[in-house]
Amino acid sequence: MTSLERLTSLSDTIAEKTKIVTEYLSSKGLEAASFDVNGLDEFPISPDDKVPSQARLDLIAATRELHGLALGPKEGLRYLAWDSVNSLSLQAVYEFQIAENVPLDRTISYQELAEKVNVPLLKLRPLVRHAMTNHIFYEPSKGLVAHSRTSRLLVENPQMHAWVGFFSEDLWNPIASVVNAMKKWPNSQEPNETGVNFANNSDLAWFDFLQKKEGLAKRYSLAMEAHGGGEGFKVEHTVEGYPWAELGEGTVVDMGGNQGYVSFAIARAYPKLKFIVQDTAGMRAPEVIGTIPEDLKDRAYLTTHNFFMEQTVVADVYFLRWIFHGFSEKYCIEILRQLRPALKKRARILINDGVLPDPGVAGAVEEKSMRTMDVMMQVTVNAREREIDDWAELFKTADERYRFLKAWKPEKSRMWLIEAEWTG
Known part of the structure; x- marks a missing residue:
């Protein structure tokens, strides 16, 4: 052609x-x-x-x-080379709380807005007008700012507000530092030798850094809710994509399950199942921890456990959603090995994560999303996304007694389900 x-x-x-x-x-x-x-x-x-x-x-x-x-x-x-300026204007909107200071029901002058957010007019106006080129705010008449549907989301949707802050503020410098980190720590699989570490002069691994920086753990949690609610990532695909009913009155351990919103959704759909949601002590701190809904208090529990430590809970299924893509091979293998003391014969390990398509096979939207996620893993944790063969190899390397069963993508989902069984 x-x-x-x-x-x-x-x-x-x-x-x-x-x-x-x-x-x-x-x-x-x-x-x-x-x-x-x-x-x-x-x-x-x-x-x-x-x-x-x-x-x-x-x-x-x-x-x-x-x-x-x-x-x-x-x-x-x-155009691609200077697209980072899109993040600059978005960061300014977030950092100076510009959206929160534009009235929802009327316009505001640039001068009045500048005074409200304490940013000089001649610095504020170029940033806001640039944001408008991305449909954030609009200018109904010269000199007046009004909300668009996009900017209104920043005021009314806490998950999207956190998502914007997470990428435009928390990860702004780390993204720009990935190449420097690669030069400083070539071939590293360590989670504390990343763009985050280089940018922040920190030796903490990402999930430790997450809990140390004020407000970041809660913002991350909300941002992940925004991601989980995106098209192709909705929890419903996980609820409907696995034969949970076959577990009967079984127990599911949701490892690294954050505040438990995925387990809660599955529990409501399958009232015989019991869920133990595990996460680190930092994610169980009083200022971060969520609450268990009243209707699930007899079947769902928020507990503290680090999945790099020996697992003690005997269960039918060990469920890990968006966990493995956050670690290099070295550490994914360690997670699987730490499960072994609690595993009973035929216990299942169910991973809800990404699977990289072969180039050009997936639709353009899905491929762009997956390739972006693959690169983003380098920013924070020195990890990557995996192809199906990579998943099978992880289990085999961790222990020959793991039997890789299959990997499949539920209809309409961008996330896959990867399942293995303990045979030992």
């Missing part, structure tokens, strides 16, 4: 997929997502409706490629 034919093909795809999406929304009496302050912040297309859901993903991929081709490689590379 020639370059001209590709442009035409993409524009035809965009028209075709847009028609599918808009006709679906119209048939349901729904509106599309909008940047209007009172608009929808998510596209209201259910993944259960496969045709319009896939059309939306195809539309995202086609518009992205067409945008890149219309720019051309040279201009596209120039």
Whole structure:
């Protein structure tokens, strides 16, 4: 296909997929997502409706490629190199609490806003106007600032607010320090030789650093809720994607389960199961710990345990969601070995994590997300995402008595389920 034919093909795809999406929304009496302050912040297309859901993903991929081709490689590379400025204006919005100081029901002048956030007008205005190019705020008339739907999320959605703070504030310098960390500690698998360590001049591993820096543990917890609620990462896929009912009245140990929101969701769907949620002492501190819902207090428990220490709880399933992708091979193997003292025959290890696709096999949206996650693991923990063969090899290396069973991706999910059995 020639370059001209590709442009035409993409524009035809965009028209075709847009028609599918808009006709679906119209048939349901729904509106599309909008940047209007009172608009929808998510596209209201259910993944259960496969045709319009896939059309939306195809539309995202086609518009992205067409945008890149219309720019051309040279201009596209120039834009890519200075895209970090997007994070700069977003960081300023977060750090100076600009969204919180723009009224939800009226406009505010730049001068008044500058006084409220204690930032000089001539420094504030360029940052806010740059944020507007990313649909954060808008300027209904010259000199006045108003909320968009995007900026309103920063005020009303604590999870998204934490997500923005986590990446634009907490990880801003560490991301920029990854290459320096790679030069300083080549071939390292250690969790305290990362961009976070280089940027903060710290020798603490990420999860220890997380608990030492004021407010970071709680912000991280909220940010992970935002991530867990994203398309393809919703807890429902975990609830529905595994045959939990076959466990009967079994016990599940949710290792590194944070505040237990995933276990709570599974417990509500399967009322015979008992859940023991384990995490480190720092995640069980009074200022961080969540609470167990009243309806689950007889079947769910928040307990303290470090999964690098010997496991003492005998259970039917040991569940680890978004844990292994946070550690290098060396430490993943150690987690599996520390489980062995508690394992009964046929106990299952169930991992809910990512699986890297072969290049070009997954859709563009999914592949971009997975490749980004793969790189991000270097920033904080010196880890990576894994292919299916890598998962099987982890179990084999940890102990020959582990039997790798299978890995599968629940429908509509971007996360996989990886299962092994203890045979010893």
